[in-house]
Amino acid sequence: SFYNMTTFFDQKVITMQQTDNSFLATTANGTYTARKVILASGLKDDLPNVPGLRDAFGKGVFWCPWCDGFEHRDQPMGVLGDLSDAYDSVKELHPTLNKDIRIYANGTNNAAQLNRLNGKNRDWQKVFDAYNVTVNPKPILNITRTQSGSDFHDSAIRKEFDKFRVYFTDGTYEERGAFITNYGTSQASNLPEQLKVGLLGKKMDTTARGLRTTIPGVWGVGDANSDNSTNVPHAMSSGKKAAVFCHGESGFYPNILHYC
16 A cells, blocks of 8 residues: 555455456446456355354364464363364374363264274374373254353463353253364355366465466465465465566556455
């Protein structure tokens, strides 16, 4: 904004298409054209339809122990996700952050999950035994936050004291201090699909030089691209990198549409 050459449009882009040597973006208020596009459209977490889970996501329920686990260290920790994926979370949590770990498999402790888990490590049960990790196989009815870490915390030692109850379909419940999740992700926007951007898994393929996608003139930055980094400093760095390469391929004063 300092250079007086950037215009911000806080509008939802409904459609985007390539037309000849430019791109056309349509919003509810009009259309815009650009020769280059940087997609910073993000990922979304594919959370199961468990009441209370989405409301608490990021508030005592988190997916990255390196980003959020420190504030809930040495507390009773629950692991949410398919049984075979929960094994990966256990390795991240123990023994540095939590010693009391319980997996809530939500009915996924079936033969297919066990086979997948055996494929990851045939000694997984020994790992669970060594770490004293237990598994609750019951289907979950809802997850209720009974105490907020925003209200109950100790800033001096950087600890938050959330409390949750996990209610099961059989009428029982258990209590935990926090949760780590292990769910999949997908593109938060369908604009990459509209532009026919190639994917690696569920992320935009940005293996080309400068984080360009498989579509000439389109770059992908942030956690939606395929370099598998998911933190804010990385997002800022990738945006800067893509902008430099985008400008280098555009000549003087390119029209660049940066969609977030």
